[in-house]
Amino acid sequence: MTSTVSAEISPGAGDPGAGRSRGLLAPRHGTTSLRVGAASIWLSVIVLLPLAAIVWQSAGGGWSDFWTSVTRPGAVESFKVTLSISFVVAVINLVFGLLVAWVLVRDDFPGKRVVDALIDLPFALPTIVASLVMLSLYGPSSPVGIHIQHTKWGVGIALLFVTLPFVVRSVQPVLKELDRETEEAAASLGANNWTIFVKVVLPALLPSLLSGAGLAFSRAIGEYGSVVLIGGAVPGESEVSSQYIRTLIEVDDRTGAAAISIVLLVISFVVLFILRTLGARAAKRQEFER
Structure with missing residues (x-):
């Protein structure tokens, strides 16, 4: 009797190969170290070494040259144009990316698979082709009568095109796995659609x-x-x-070009770090409330 119970509650007690299976699945320190080492080397070669090289080049003239490069009127104007348009583009895509993801997950309509495939088109399309398409549509010979070449509007439209998939593809799988029973429970308690979205879905x-x-x-x-092509590189405008x-590379100012690149890298890293930290805290809060 005792042996029978032991066999029932012991994993793989009646299976001669169970111990070997568990041994194969169990993490091994040597294998883990090898994987971590390989990943670290690959990351260093592909990401860290190029970043170190550009940091070294930007510091070639010392801190004074670096500061001069990033505070020139042309550099400051380009930062203003870039950051302002990119911020607006990110906010717009935040809203409409969520809308597109919601439609693709929650609604059924003819051609849904085609629309889903089109979302990835900006990833596959060469960006210079995207600029040519925008120029054909919104340039001097616009078939729709809209001429926004060499303007911030043209730059914004082009950036909206190439960045939309990031929000859609980030939200879509999470929305698919969302528990619909919680929404149904909220509806049964009298909550309207907007309340359900704000209190249940959005968190x-x-x-x-983010x-x-x-x-x-x-x-x-x-x-x-x-x-x-659509922007035209008009100083202070597009x-x-x-x-x-x-432009700096064309005039052989590689140190200045590297300095501008470092500023963009730092801004990008800080923004991603802050948003992912906020996202992680929101996820923990959501898990705690459950």
Whole structure:
């Protein structure tokens, strides 16, 4: 009797290969160290070394040259244009990216799979082609009668095009896994659709929304190809920092170009870090409330 009970409550007691299976699945210190080492080396080669190289180049002339490079009127104007447009683009995509993700997950309509596939088109399309498309649609020969070339509007439209998938693809899988029973329970207690969305759905989506918006903002401040034709690089109007960097390289000011790049990298990293920290706290709060 005792042996029978022991066999029932012991995992794999009646299976001769169970111990070997558990041994294969269990983490091993040596294997884990090997994986961590390989990942660290790959990350260093692909990410850290290039970043270290550009930091070294930007510091070639010392702190005074670095500060002079990033505070020139042209650099400051490019920062203003880049950050202001990128912020607006991230906010717009935050709203409409959530709307598109909601429609793709919660609604059924003809051509849904085609629309879902089109979301990834900006990822696959070369950015210079996107700029050419925008120029054809909103340039001097616009078939819709809208001419916004060499304006902030043109830059904004181009950045909206290339950054929309970040929010949609960040929110979509979370929305699919969202527990519908909680929404139904709230509805049975008399909550309307807006209350359910604000009190139940939005808190659960907040981490993914912030992550998607951060990625969209970071992509926007470093974008070049999609704005090169429609933007026109008009100083103080449509010249973004990536185009200003190109100008510095053309005049052989590589130290100045590296300095501008470092500023963009720092801004991108800080924004992503803050938004992901806020998202992690929101996720913990949501888990605690459950």
